[in-house]
Amino acid sequence: MAKKKRDEVDAEPQVLNHGNDGSHDTKKKKKNKTIEKEQKKALVDDVDITTPTVSIALPGSIIDNTQSFELATRLAGQISRAATIFRIDEVVVFDNQSEPSNDSQVTADDENESGTAFLIRILKYLETPQYLRKTLFPKHNSLRFVGLLPPLDAPHHLRKHEWAPYREGVTLAQQAPSSGTTLVDVGLSKNVVIDELVEAGRRVTVAMGTNRQLDDEPHEVVTSSKPREKAGMYWGYKVRYAPNITSVFEQSPYKGGYDYLIGTSEHGHIVKSSELELPPFRHLLIAFGGVAGLEECFEEDKNLKGKDPREVFGMYLNICPHQGSRTIRTEEAVFICLQYFQEPIDRVLKSVN
Numbered sequence: 552m553a554k555k556k557r558d559e560v561d562a563e564p565q566v567l568n569h570g571n572d573g574s575h576d577t578k579k580k581k582k583n584k585t586i587e588k589e590q591k592k593a594l595v596d597d598v599d600i601t602t603p604t605v606s607i608a609l610p611g612s613i614i615d616n617t618q619s620f621e622l623a624t625r626l627a628g629q630i631s632r633a634a635t636i637f638r639i640d641e642v643v644v645f646d647n648q649s650e651p652s653n654d655s656q657v658t659a660d661d662e663n664e665s666g667t668a669f670l671i672r673i674l675k676y677l678e679t680p681q682y683l684r685k686t687l688f689p690k691h692n693s694l695r696f697v698g699l700l701p702p703l704d705a706p707h708h709l710r711k712h713e714w715a716p717y718r719e720g721v722t723l724a725q726q727a728p729s730s731g732t733t734l735v736d737v738g739l740s741k742n743v744v745i746d747e748l749v750e751a752g753r754r755v756t757v758a759m760g761t762n763r764q765l766d767d768e769p770h771e772v773v774t775s776s777k778p779r780e781k782a783g784m785y786w787g788y789k790v791r792y793a794p795n796i797t798s799v800f801e802q803s804p805y806k807g808g809y810d811y812l813i814g815t816s817e818h819g820h821i822v823k824s825s826e827l828e829l830p831p832f833r834h835l836l837i838a839f840g841g842v843a844g845l846e847e848c849f850e851e852d853k854n855l856k857g858k859d860p861r862e863v864f865g866m867y868l869n870i871c872p873h874q875g876s877r878t879i880r881t882e883e884a885v886f887i888c889l890q891y892f893q894e895p896i897d898r899v900l901k902s903v904n
């Protein structure tokens with residue numbers, strides 16, 4: 552897919568407009584401090600999530616095997632839908648590189664981006680509420696068929712007339728009414744004010760409260776995990792890039808890392824969903840392989856080469872025994888497996904609550 556002809560060239564996926572630059576020195580200093588504080592807060596709070604999380608990991612190479620851009624887009628859309636339907640907190644897309652590189656290097660403005668970069672871009676795009684996409688995602692060649700995909704219709708993809716305790720927004724460059732505040736577009740008929748200085752173009756989660764008079768008090772910015780923790784609302788997934796499968800396991804964004812790893816394979820153990828006993832977990836990760844499975848992903852990783860996946864994963868499971876087709880494709884396996892894990896995960900969550 553990545554080698555196919557592209558007819559548009561565009562820019563970065565998450566370009567942030569810089570406005571409201573605070574030419575006054577003290578204002579600028581205060582602003583930088585606030586941004587630092589805010590970034591730190593977001594970082595710490597997001598990784599120190601109190602509710603249990605479920606992550607999935609899959610190789611970006613699944614995109615490279617598609618026959619066309621449309622089919623690649625469709626596949627990315629299916630992963631995004633599966634993650635949303637089953638309330639997944641994090642989707643990790645991995646490569647099989649030996650050298651570390653980060654997400655922004657991978658998704659740099661590249662007309663011929665890799666399957667991994669393509670998948671990351673579409674997953675992020677679909678997870679973003681529609682009203683924020685124009686600001687956060689400049690046109691890109693890889694996004695040209697996203698309009699064909701079914702929407703996620705997730706709880707944070709709110710319509711203009713809907714009221715919810717939280718809303719996703721983007722900070723604006725426009726002058727806010729008072730110092731130390733910022734205007735935010737939360738997809739309502741009016742912009743709201745938040746009680747912090749934040750650079751323009753940043754995605755934020757805003758606590759909306761119950762007062763529907765948008766002009767009144769400034770609103771509070773909260774971490775993106777708050778809606779889930781406080782109101783039990785599914786609030787979308789994060790997308791993470793991992794240069795290889797070792798980094799999937801070792802570079803968890805969560806404090807303390809993943810505490811339980813599950814591998815999926817036709818060569819795994821067969822256990823009925825109703826009989827599967829998962830240990831209590833804080834951060835669970837379920838891994839999927841590509842065309843040649845997780846065993847091949849291990850072989851391509853210098854740290855895991857020669858290792859049996861059964862030694863690395865707490866469980867290595869065959870979830871669809873007696874399959875009628877010789878192969879279950881990764882995008883099909885994601886749906887089948889997440890359905891299979893629903894009840895066992897629910898049992899754990901009920902037992903820890």
Ligand SMILES: C[S@@+](CC[C@H](N)C(=O)[O-])C[C@H]1O[C@@H](n2cnc3c(N)ncnc32)[C@H](O)[C@@H]1O
Pocket residue numbers: 815816817818838839840841842843844845846868869870871872874878879880881884888
């Ligand atoms: C095309 S399959 C890979 C087939 C490969 N021959 C193998 O050894 O796993 C792609 C991925 O789908 C998932 N998968 C396929 N069949 C599965 C099954 N019966 N149980 C659990 N996962 C499966 C696994 O994550 C696998 O790596």
